[in-house]
Amino acid sequence: MSSEEWIETTTGNRISKLAQIYGSNSISINDHSTVNSYVLLQGDVPLLQQDESQTHTIKLGKYTYIGSNCQVIPPVLKKTHHGPIRIGSFTIIGADSIIKSASIGNRVLIEPNCTLLDLSIIYDCCLIRKGTIIPSKMIIPPFSEVKGVPGVDFEIKELNSSYKKIIELEAKNLHYLG
Structure with missing residues (x-):
């Protein structure tokens, strides 16, 4: 990974320059997260109810790893309005996956080519094959x-x-070692 391919933030996030991020003011990415090439983060969608507590359409926890060619799109609530999506810490999303969930917990491993449809909820420590x-x-x-x-x-x-610790270690390894 050369520095020409990545933006590295002061909080340790690595974001590919080839990622497509829309509505960056509505996206929160916590420490040590990785967003790979050709990832779509669709943060510019209208929320159904927007108040002071709902300022982010997409929120990523620490050590979140999003593989290449993934799409993260807030779930549709009503025809043209969306709800926020929350992705927990130490979560790995495999390449070519489409994520439209309302919530994904901590220590979740989503293998490649998965589709999580509107308003699905994945609780902590899950493995999606x-x-x-x-x-x-x-x-x-x-x-x-x-x-x-x-x-x-x-x-x-x-x-x-035992997968709780395994997924957490894998998320850290992916961030540091690629």
């Missing part, structure tokens, strides 16, 4: 492993509690 589609408004409980496509082979299993 490659190619999985999470339907709109679905709630995934903590410590879950999810895989498949609804109506075809969708499955939710319990995830071993």
Whole structure:
């Protein structure tokens, strides 16, 4: 990774110069997060209810890693209005994923090519396997492993509690080692 390809902030964030970030004033990125090339952060959408407490359309926790070609778009609430999206700390989003969830917890690993549809909620310490589609408004409980496509082979299993530390370490490694 050469410095010509990245913007590095004083809080340790690394953002690819090839990322597409719209509405940057409405996006909060906490310390040590990475936004890779060709990521779309769509922060310029109208919120359904906007008050002083809802100033950000997209909020990323610390050590969040977003893989190449991902789209992070706040969930649609009503035709042209959106709700905010919150992505917790130590969360990894694999390449080519589409994220429209209302909330993703801490220590979540989303493998490549996943789609999380409008208003879905992923609680803490979850593993979303490659190619999985999470339907709109679905709630995934903590410590879950999810895989498949609804109506075809969708499955939710319990995830071993040791993944809590494993996902956190992987998020830190991705930030520091790429």
